[in-house]
Amino acid sequence: MRNPLSERITDIPFSGIRKFFDIAAEMKDVISLGVGEPDFDTPWHIRDEGIYSLEKGRTAYTSNAGLKELKIEIAKYLERRFQVSYHYDTEMMITVGGSEAIDIAMRAMLDPGDEVLIPQPSYVSYEPCAVLANGVPVIINLKEENEFRLTAQELTDAITPRTKLLVLPFPNNPTGAIMQRKDLEAIARIIIDHDLYVISDEIYAELTYQQEHVSIASLPGMRERTVLINGFSKAYAMTGWRLGYACAPKVILEQMLKIHQYAIMCAPTTSQYAAVEAVRNGDEDVISMREEYNGRRRYLMHRFEEMGLSCFEPFGAFYAFPCIKEFGMSADEFATRMLQEEKVVVVPGTAFGECGEGFLRISYAYSLEKLEEALNRMERFITKLRQQK
Amino acid sequence: MEIREKILTFIEKNSRVDLKQLAIMLGMEEAAVANELAAMEEEHIICGYHTLIDWEKTSIEKVNALIEVRVTPQRGRGFDSVAERVYNYPEVNAVYLISGGYDLLVTLEGKTLREVAQFVSDKLSTLDSVLSTKTNFILKKYKDHGTVIAKPKEDERMLVSL
Ligand SMILES: Cc1ncc(COP(=O)(O)O)c(C=O)c1O
Numbered sequence: 228m229r230n231p232l233s234e235r236i237t238d239i240p241f242s243g244i245r246k247f248f249d250i251a252a253e254m255k256d257v258i259s260l261g262v263g264e265p266d267f268d269t270p271w272h273i274r275d276e277g278i279y280s281l282e283k284g285r286t287a288y289t290s291n292a293g294l295k296e297l298k299i300e301i302a303k304y305l306e307r308r309f310q311v312s313y314h315y316d317t318e319m320m321i322t323v324g325g326s327e328a329i330d331i332a333m334r335a336m337l338d339p340g341d342e343v344l345i346p347q348p349s350y351v352s353y354e355p356c357a358v359l360a361n362g363v364p365v366i367i368n369l370k371e372e373n374e375f376r377l378t379a380q381e382l383t384d385a386i387t388p389r390t391k392l393l394v395l396p397f398p399n400n401p402t403g404a405i406m407q408r409k410d411l412e413a414i415a416r417i418i419i420d421h422d423l424y425v426i427s428d429e430i431y432a433e434l435t436y437q438q439e440h441v442s443i444a445s446l447p448g449m450r451e452r453t454v455l456i457n458g459f460s461k462a463y464a465m466t467g468w469r470l471g472y473a474c475a476p477k478v479i480l481e482q483m484l485k486i487h488q489y490a491i492m493c494a495p496t497t498s499q500y501a502a503v504e505a506v507r508n509g510d511e512d513v514i515s516m517r518e519e520y521n522g523r524r525r526y527l528m529h530r531f532e533e534m535g536l537s538c539f540e541p542f543g544a545f546y547a548f549p550c551i552k553e554f555g556m557s558a559d560e561f562a563t564r565m566l567q568e569e570k571v572v573v574v575p576g577t578a579f580g581e582c583g584e585g586f587l588r589i590s591y592a593y594s595l596e597k598l599e600e601a602l603n604r605m606e607r608f609i610t611k612l613r614q615q616k
Numbered sequence: 617m618e619i620r621e622k623i624l625t626f627i628e629k630n631s632r633v634d635l636k637q638l639a640i641m642l643g644m645e646e647a648a649v650a651n652e653l654a655a656m657e658e659e660h661i662i663c664g665y666h667t668l669i670d671w672e673k674t675s676i677e678k679v680n681a682l683i684e685v686r687v688t689p690q691r692g693r694g695f696d697s698v699a700e701r702v703y704n705y706p707e708v709n710a711v712y713l714i715s716g717g718y719d720l721l722v723t724l725e726g727k728t729l730r731e732v733a734q735f736v737s738d739k740l741s742t743l744d745s746v747l748s749t750k751t752n753f754i755l756k757k758y759k760d761h762g763t764v765i766a767k768p769k770e771d772e773r774m775l776v777s778l
Binding site: 242244247248251252257259261262263264266268350351400515518521522523525526529572574578579595597 | 622625626630633637640641642643769771773774775776777778
C-alpha cells in the first residue's frame with residue numbers, strides 16, 4: 228500500500244504535553260498547574276444570550292465573515308480599549324478561535340520559502356502553521372535577562388532578505404511577558420524599515436497587570452502591516468465556544484476570508500450571539516477576573532520568593548515561568564519527577580520551544596486553595612531535591 | 617478599584633483569608649491592610665464575619681421562614697421603631713423595609729414549624745402597629761449569599777493544555 232500521509236505533516240512533531248497528560252490521567256489526587264485556560268465559567272449573562280439564541284431558533288450559518296452586529300461591537304471595543312480602528316465590514320472577520328486566525332493569516336500571506344520570524348518560548352501553533360503554509364519558520368530565542376521581551380537587536384539579527392513576517396506573541400503564553408509601548412516602537416521602526424508584516428497575537432490583551440496593553444497596530448505606520456488577532460477565550464473565559472477574530476487591511480483580510488469561506492464557512496452561530504453580549508456588557512466581568520488573577524499572581528510570586536526559586540515578574544496572561552536550572556536536570560525531567568513524586572502537573576518550558584529549557588510554565592488559572600496546595604507540594608519537592616544535592 | 621473596594625471584594629467571598637496572604641494578593645503592607653480592616657470595622661462598613669452553613673447536611677433541625685408584614689408607620693419615626701421592635705427578637709435573622717405590596721420582610725429561623733408559627737402569632741401579630749402577616753416557609757435553599765449550596769462544581773478542564 229502507498230503511504231497515505233504527506234511528508235510535510237509527518238515531519239511536524241506532536242506537542243510535548245501528551246506524555247504528561249497520559250501519566251497524570253492514570254494517577255489519583257493529581258493537582259494541575261498545567262492548564263492554559265481560565266478556571267472561571269463564562270459569565271452567566273453571556274451564556275444566557277447563547278441559550279436565548281438557541282431558543283429563538285438562530286441555528287443557521289451566519290455570513291462568512293460573521294455577524295454584522297458582533298463585528299460592529301468589536302470595532303467599538305477595539306477603539307475604546309486599544310485605540311485601534313477597523314472597519315467592521317472590510318477589515319474584520321470572526322474566526323474559530325484565535326487558532327484559526329493564526330492559521331489563515333499565515334496561509335494568506337506566505338509563499339514557499341518566505342521566512343517567518345517566531346520568537347520563542349511562545350504558543351505552540353505558530354511554527355507548525357507556518358510550515359503548513361509553506362513558510363520557513365525562523366526562531367528567535369528570547370532571553371530571561373530581557374524578561375522574555377523581543378528586543379530590536381534580536382529582531383534585526385534574525386532578518387534576512389527572505390523574511391516576510393514577524394509573529395508578535397504578547398502578552399505571552401508561556402512566559403507571561405508583555406511588551407511596553409517603547410519596546411513596540413523599536414520593533415515597529417525595524418518592521419517598517421525592512422518592509423515586513425506582523426501577525427500580532429493579542430489574545431491575552433485584557434490580562435495585563437502593570438499597565439494597559441498596547442497594540443502594535445496602534446503605532447504610526449503599523450496598521451497597514453499588521454494582522455491583529457484576538458478572541459473571547461481568555462478575556463471572557465469562553466475557550467469552549469471557539470470564537471476569535473482577526474483584523475487586517477482589506478487586501479489581506481479578503482484573502483483570509485477566502486480560505487475561511489472554503490475551509491470553515493462561518494464561526495459557530497450560537498457563540499457569535501453570546502459574544503455580542505460579552506463585548507457589549509462584559510467589561511465588569513473582565514475587570515473582576517483580572518483582579519482575581521492579579522491577586523493569585525502576587526501570591527504565586529511571593530511563594531516562589533519564599534522557596535528561593537528565581538522567576539522574573541510576569542505582567543501578562545496567567546502564567547509564570549520560573550527557572551529551575553539550579554537543580555541540574557532538564558525541564559522535562561523536573562516536570563516528570565514532580566508529577567511522579569508529588570503529583571503536581573506543570574508544563575516544561577521546552578514544550579514552547581527549545582529555549583524554554585530550564586524553565587517551567589506554571590498556570591495560575593486556579594482557585595487560591597488549589598494554588599496553595601500545589602505550591603506546598605512543589606516546595607516539598609524542591610526542598611527534597613536541594614537536600615539530595 | 618479603590619483599595620477599600622479591593623479588600624472588601626476579596627473578603628466578601630472569603631472572610632477567613634489570612635491577613636498576610638490578603639496583603640500579598642493586594643500588593644500591600646500587612647500593617648496597612650490591618651489598619652484598613654480595623655477602620656472599616658470601626659466605621660461599621662464591615663458588620664460581621666459569618667459562616668455559611670448547609671444545616672440540611674447536619675442532624676440539626678432548622679426551619680426558616682420569610683414573613684411579609686404590613687404595618688402602620690408611626691408619626692415622626694416612620695417604620696424604624698416597628699422594625700426595631702421586630703429585629704430585637706433573637707430568632708429574627710433579618711429585617712428589610714420593602715417597597716411594594718407590604719412593608720417589612722422578616723426572615724426567621726426556628727427549630728420547628730410550631731416554634732415559628734408561635735412567634736408569628738404570639739409576638740409579631742400582636743404588635744400594635746402590625747396590620748397583617750403572611751408567612752412563607754423555605755422548603756430548600758439552592759443559593760445563599762452568592763454561593764450555590766449544592767455540591768461545588770468539579771474542575772472539568774483537561775489536566776494539561778497549551
Ligand atoms: C497565545 C495564544 N494564542 C492563541 C490561542 C488560541 O486560543 P483560541 O483558539 O481559543 O482563541 C492560545 C490558547 O491557548 C494562546 O495561548
